[in-house]
Amino acid sequence: MLVLLVACTDAPDSADSAGAADTGDSAEVTVCGDLETDTWSAGISRAGATYDFVLVASEPDPPDKGDNVLTVRVEQGGAGVGDLTVTLEPVMPEHGHGTNPAVVATAGSGDGSYVSESFNLFMGGVWQYTVNAAGSSGSDSVDFLFCIEG
Numbered sequence: 626m627l628v629l630l631v632a633c634t635d636a637p638d639s640a641d642s643a644g645a646a647d648t649g650d651s652a653e654v655t656v657c658g659d660l661e662t663d664t665w666s667a668g669i670s671r672a673g674a675t676y677d678f679v680l681v682a683s684e685p686d687p688p689d690k691g692d693n694v695l696t697v698r699v700e701q702g703g704a705g706v707g708d709l710t711v712t713l714e715p716v717m718p719e720h721g722h723g724t725n726p727a728v729v730a731t732a733g734s735g736d737g738s739y740v741s742e743s744f745n746l747f748m749g750g751v752w753q754y755t756v757n758a759a760g761s762s763g764s765d766s767v768d769f770l771f772c773i774e775g
Contacts (some may be wrong), residue, residue, distance in 0.1 A: 641672060643645050647729075657772030658719070672765035676701050676709075678756050678767045690749050690775035695741045697731070699758050705737015709760040713741050716753045749775020 653664040653731060663669055663689035668677040682696040699706050711731045716723040724744050731739035746752055752773050757766040 655772050660751050660770065662720070662751055662770040662772045663731050665771055669769065671769065673758075673765035675763045675765040675766045676706060678758070678768060686747065688752070688771050688773060690746055690773055692743045692745050694743050695754065696738060697741075697756055698738050700737055701762060706758075706760060707733055707735040707737050707738070709733065709758045710770075711739040711759075712757045713744070713758065714745055714755040715746065716755065717748070717750055718753050719751055746773050749773050 641704065642726075644771075653666070654661045655664045665683065667682055667686075668679060670677060677700040679698040679700065680695065681698050684694040685691075688695075697711065699709055699711060711733065713729040713731065714723060715725060715729065716727075721747070724746070729741045729744045731741045733739045750773060752771050754769045755766055756769070758764065
């Protein structure tokens, strides 16, 4: 029998560390098992090559095991971009699997905010949220990593 224990603890932000801390974006870091992950708070952002991505809200807050809904804002030059196709791909990188369905659609409000359909984080551990955006200016994606208790 193999038992895997995953612990999540707060760790200081470090520019020399691997994972979420080395992006230079607005996220604090949590250590989860052997990986550094983002510490959830509304407003975490990542700059992509074409768009900037801001995690606006999560239900539940913070993300947790079970059903979740994510609100993301996509910006370009500081303004919300409302005419995109935005999807979310939640994956457990250490396990090599995602959710069912693997890609979660979002609904846009026209101001650059997109709310995902409900998706189930069915086990605790590290979950990577890949947020994809496609529009007239091109396609882009960024990753956020979170430690989900469970």
